[in-house]
Amino acid sequence: MDTAIFSKYEPVIGLEVHAQMLTKSKAFCTCSTEFGGAPNTRTCPICLAHPGTLPTLNENLLRFIVRMGIATHCEIRPRSIFARKNYFYPDLPKGYQISQYDTPICHNGFIETELPDGETKRIGITRIHMEEDSGKSIHDFGTETLVDLNRAGVPLIEIVSEPDMRSSDQAYAYLTAIKSIVTYLGICDGNMEEGSLRCDANVSVRLRGTEKFGQKTEVKNLNSFRNVKLAIEAEIVRQIAVIEEGGVVLHQTMAFDPNKSLTRAMRTKEDAHDYRYFPEPDLVPVTITKEYIDEVRAEIPELQRDRRDRFIRDFELPKYDADVLTVDKATADFFEQAIEALAGKSNEVIKSISNYTMGDVMRMLTERKATIKSLGLLPSHLAELITLVTDGTISNKIAKDLLPELPGNQKSPKEIVQDRGMIQVSDEGALRQAIRTILEGNPDNIAKYKSGKVNLFGFFVGQTMKAMGGKANPTLLNELVKEELEKA
Amino acid sequence: MTSQRLQELNTSLNCFLKVFDVPPHTIQTGKLDGMRIAVKDVLALKGERLTCGSKILENFTSLYDATCVERLISAGALVVGKTNMDEFAMGSSNENSAFGAVRNPWDISRVPGGSSGGSAVATAIGSCDMALGTDTGGSIRQPAAFTGTIGFKPTYGRISRYGLTAFASSFDTVGTFSRTLESAARSLEVMSGKDERDATSADVPVDEYSLSLSGNVKGLRIGLAEEYFGEGIEPDIREAIETVKAKLVAAGCILVPVSMPHTKYSIAVYYILTTAEASSNLARFDGIRYGYRTPGAHSLAETYVHSRSEGFGQEVKRRIMLGTYVLSSGYYDAYYTRAQKVRRLIKQDFTTVFKSVDALLTPTTPTTAFKLGEKLSDPLSMYLNDIYTVSANISGSPAASIPVGLDRNGLPIGVQLITDSFKESVLFSLAKEIHVDVLSRLTL
Ligand SMILES: [Zn+2]
Numbered sequence: 028m029d030t031a032i033f034s035k036y037e038p039v040i041g042l043e044v045h046a047q048m049l050t051k052s053k054a055f056c057t058c059s060t061e062f063g064g065a066p067n068t069r070t071c072p073i074c075l076a077h078p079g080t081l082p083t084l085n086e087n088l089l090r091f092i093v094r095m096g097i098a099t100h101c102e103i104r105p106r107s108i109f110a111r112k113n114y115f116y117p118d119l120p121k122g123y124q125i126s127q128y129d130t131p132i133c134h135n136g137f138i139e140t141e142l143p144d145g146e147t148k149r150i151g152i153t154r155i156h157m158e159e160d161s162g163k164s165i166h167d168f169g170t171e172t173l174v175d176l177n178r179a180g181v182p183l184i185e186i187v188s189e190p191d192m193r194s195s196d197q198a199y200a201y202l203t204a205i206k207s208i209v210t211y212l213g214i215c216d217g218n219m220e221e222g223s224l225r226c227d228a229n230v231s232v233r234l235r236g237t238e239k240f241g242q243k244t245e246v247k248n249l250n251s252f253r254n255v256k257l258a259i260e261a262e263i264v265r266q267i268a269v270i271e272e273g274g275v276v277l278h279q280t281m282a283f284d285p286n287k288s289l290t291r292a293m294r295t296k297e298d299a300h301d302y303r304y305f306p307e308p309d310l311v312p313v314t315i316t317k318e319y320i321d322e323v324r325a326e327i328p329e330l331q332r333d334r335r336d337r338f339i340r341d342f343e344l345p346k347y348d349a350d351v352l353t354v355d356k357a358t359a360d361f362f363e364q365a366i367e368a369l370a371g372k373s374n375e376v377i378k379s380i381s382n383y384t385m386g387d388v389m390r391m392l393t394e395r396k397a398t399i400k401s402l403g404l405l406p407s408h409l410a411e412l413i414t415l416v417t418d419g420t421i422s423n424k425i426a427k428d429l430l431p432e433l434p435g436n437q438k439s440p441k442e443i444v445q446d447r448g449m450i451q452v453s454d455e456g457a458l459r460q461a462i463r464t465i466l467e468g469n470p471d472n473i474a475k476y477k478s479g480k481v482n483l484f485g486f487f488v489g490q491t492m493k494a495m496g497g498k499a500n501p502t503l504l505n506e507l508v509k510e511e512l513e514k515a
Numbered sequence: 516m517t518s519q520r521l522q523e524l525n526t527s528l529n530c531f532l533k534v535f536d537v538p539p540h541t542i543q544t545g546k547l548d549g550m551r552i553a554v555k556d557v558l559a560l561k562g563e564r565l566t567c568g569s570k571i572l573e574n575f576t577s578l579y580d581a582t583c584v585e586r587l588i589s590a591g592a593l594v595v596g597k598t599n600m601d602e603f604a605m606g607s608s609n610e611n612s613a614f615g616a617v618r619n620p621w622d623i624s625r626v627p628g629g630s631s632g633g634s635a636v637a638t639a640i641g642s643c644d645m646a647l648g649t650d651t652g653g654s655i656r657q658p659a660a661f662t663g664t665i666g667f668k669p670t671y672g673r674i675s676r677y678g679l680t681a682f683a684s685s686f687d688t689v690g691t692f693s694r695t696l697e698s699a700a701r702s703l704e705v706m707s708g709k710d711e712r713d714a715t716s717a718d719v720p721v722d723e724y725s726l727s728l729s730g731n732v733k734g735l736r737i738g739l740a741e742e743y744f745g746e747g748i749e750p751d752i753r754e755a756i757e758t759v760k761a762k763l764v765a766a767g768c769i770l771v772p773v774s775m776p777h778t779k780y781s782i783a784v785y786y787i788l789t790t791a792e793a794s795s796n797l798a799r800f801d802g803i804r805y806g807y808r809t810p811g812a813h814s815l816a817e818t819y820v821h822s823r824s825e826g827f828g829q830e831v832k833r834r835i836m837l838g839t840y841v842l843s844s845g846y847y848d849a850y851y852t853r854a855q856k857v858r859r860l861i862k863q864d865f866t867t868v869f870k871s872v873d874a875l876l877t878p879t880t881p882t883t884a885f886k887l888g889e890k891l892s893d894p895l896s897m898y899l900n901d902i903y904t905v906s907a908n909i910s911g912s913p914a915a916s917i918p919v920g921l922d923r924n925g926l927p928i929g930v931q932l933i934t935d936s937f938k939e940s941v942l943f944s945l946a947k948e949i950h951v952d953v954l955s956r957l958t959l
Contacts, residue, residue: 122798303842308684
C-alpha cells in the first residue's frame, strides 16, 4: 500500500494479556499446576466439577495479583467479588468459568514502556482480574475429540490495557514490559510459546487528527511476540484497505495466520455468546486491607528498569549490557551474584563478567536449551574463572575452553586449572628458552621476516604457544618473541 | 424395624432409593454412637450412588463424603439408606423424582411434601433416628409439617455445603428430620461449624443445642407478622396456631404483633434468584464427563441438547429455562438485579424485626398434605405452597417446623419458628415448649 495513504491513518491498539500464575496448586482446588503429566491425572472431584464440590480460593493467587496491581500502579479494590461466566464447552467442566466481572480486583493503573527509539510511553491499565483456565480439547483423533482437564482450574490473571498504543512497535514494547514485570514478580514464567502468556489485540484505525475511535476488531491466536507485532500490522493494513475501498470495518473476531501473515474473520460479534455473568455464590467477597497491601508491597523486588538503571550507575556498564543482563531476572541475579563473589571489583573485571554472561553463558543456554537456573553454573565459579584470567593465571582462551565444563562441576575453576596443569606460564626464562628453540629450527623464516615479511611474527608466536601446550602467557610471549627476533 | 418390614413399607411409600443392610462405611465411635441416619440422595456418600432423584445421575457414584455426612459418621452415626427426593431438590410434593413419587404414610393418596419427602417419610415411619434433608425454600420444613416430623433448617452457612449437590448455592442449607428434638440438637451440634472446603460456611462458635432443650423461655418475645397470616390458611391450622400461642403465653412468652412489609415479594425473588443459580449449577450435567449421555448424537450440540433433554425432568427443565432467561443480557437488570435488591430489603425486614423480638411464629404451610397429582398441572399453586418458608432462605435465618397436632382429617400440622442468624438455641428452647409427638398416633 502507498505509504501516503497509510500515513493518513492512525492505528489504535489495546491488548488483553492472560498470564498463567506460578502457584503450586490450582486456583480453586489443591491439584498441582505442574506442566505435563498424563492426561487427566492432575484432577480431583472439584476441578472435574463433580456434584457437591465447591471452590476455595488459593491465597497465593490473590497475593500474586496484588503484586501485579502494585507493580502496575493500579488501585486495589478493598472488596471485589468473583463472577461466573457461563458457556458450554467440553473442556469447561462446570459449564462456567470462575472469573471477575464488574469488580476486578485491580484497576486504573499504568506501566511505562520503552520504545525502540529510546522514548518512553505510558500505557494505561484498565483492569486486572483473576480467573481460572479451561482444559484442553484435543481434536487430532479422527472424528473423536478428547479432553484433558489437567489445565482446568489453573489460575490466570487477565491484564487489560487502555487503547493507548498507536503502533505495533508500541504494542510490542508494552508486551515486553508486561513480560518483564510478571517474571520479575515471580508470578508467571512469561513463556508465550508454551501459552503461559497469551495475548489478544483490539485494533482499530482512524484518520489522523480525528478523535473518534474507528470500529475495532479483536485479533486472536497470537502465540509469540513476533506474531503479536505481525498480526497487528496485518490487521491495520486490512482495515485501511477496507476503508480505502469504501467498505466498513465490522465488529469481528479475527484469527492471525502466521504462515500468510494475514488476519481472517473467525466470527462476528453479533453471534457472540451471552455469558450470563452473575456473582459466584460459592465464594465470599475478597477483602483486601491496607496492611495486606503493605505486606505484599514488601515482597516486590526491584523491577527491570530500576535495576538496569542501577547497573549503569553502579557498575558503569553500557546501556546495552545493562538491558541485556536485566531482561531476565534470573540472569540479572546471576550477574550480581557473580560480582558479589569477586575478590577485587574493578570496572574492568565487572565488564568482563558482563561480556562472559552475555556471550558465552547465554550461548550455552541456547545450545543446551537451558535457563540460567537449570544450567547449574555457579555465579561464584564464573567470578573465579574471570579472576584467574585477570590475575594472569590462565589465558582468556583457556577460560573460554574451560567454561562449558563448569556447569554442574563439583570442582572450582581454580581446582580444575591446578589439577590439569593449565596454569599459564609467565616465567620469562622458560618462555625465552622455548622461543629460542623455535627460532633455531626456522632460520629460513627468520631471514624472510628480516627481509620484510613481518606477518611471520604470528608464525613464531603460534609455534611457541603450540610447543608450550597453549599455556604461555600471551602478552608476555608477544613481547619476548619480538625481543628475540631482534636479537636473532 | 426388621429389614423385611422396611422393604414392605418402602414398596408402598418409596421413601428410600437404597437401603443398606450394613452401613456402607467404617463404624466409628463418638457422641452419636449407634444413631441411625438416612441421607437425602442429594448428599455425597463415598462409593455410593448420588442420583439427586434424576435420570441424568442415575449411575453416578460419588468419590467422596459430604462434610456433614463425614462428621456424622465420625461421631458414630450409622447410615441406613439414601432417600428419595424431588429431582435436584426442585419441588414441593416429591412427585418430581425420576424414581417415582414418595407417598405420605398418614394417607398414601397424599404427598409427603418436598423436596426432602423421602427423608421426612423415612423419619416418620421410624426407620431412622434422624434423616438429613436440604432446604432451599422450605424443602425440610414443608415435608416435616406434612409428615408430623421435626424439621430443622439452621442458619445459612451453619453447616458446610461441601458434598451437597447445588440447586441454588446462596439458599441451600443442610438440615435434619427427627422424631425427637434431642436427635436434631445432637446431630446439628456435630455437623455445624466452619469447613475449609466451603468458603461460605460460617466461622461462628457452635452452641450446645441439646442444653437449650431444658432452657427457660420466660420473657422471650414472639413476633406474629400479619404478612404470614393471609388468606388461604386452613381453619384447623389457624386453630393450631392459637393453641401454640396460648402455650407460649402460659410459659411466660410475650406475643408481639410485627410487620414484615416485603414478605409479599418473597416468592418472586425466590424463583428469580434460585432459578438463576440453578441454571448455572446444573450446567455441569452435560453428558461429557459423567452421568447420562444420549446414545446417537451426531455433534457436540446434539450431545448437549439430547443428553440434557432426556436426562432432566420437566420441573428441572422449566427452572433451568427460567434461570437462563433472567440472567440473559437485556433481562438481567430487570429480573436478577432487582431481585437481589429486594432480597436485601427482605433481609432488612428480618434484621429490623429481630431487634424487637426473639423469634417469629408462623404457619409452616397454608394447608396440610395435599393429594398426589393435585397440583402437578399447576406449578404456580405448587410454588405458593412455600409461601411461608422461602423468606427464611432469602434471609438465611434459622427456622424449624414443629408438629403441633392433627387436622380434622387426621393429617399432621406443623408450625414454623424463625430466629435471628445463629440463634438456633432459641429455636430449640421454644420448640420444646410447643412440640406435640403426633407420630405416636401414626399407624402403619
Ligand atoms: Zn483439582
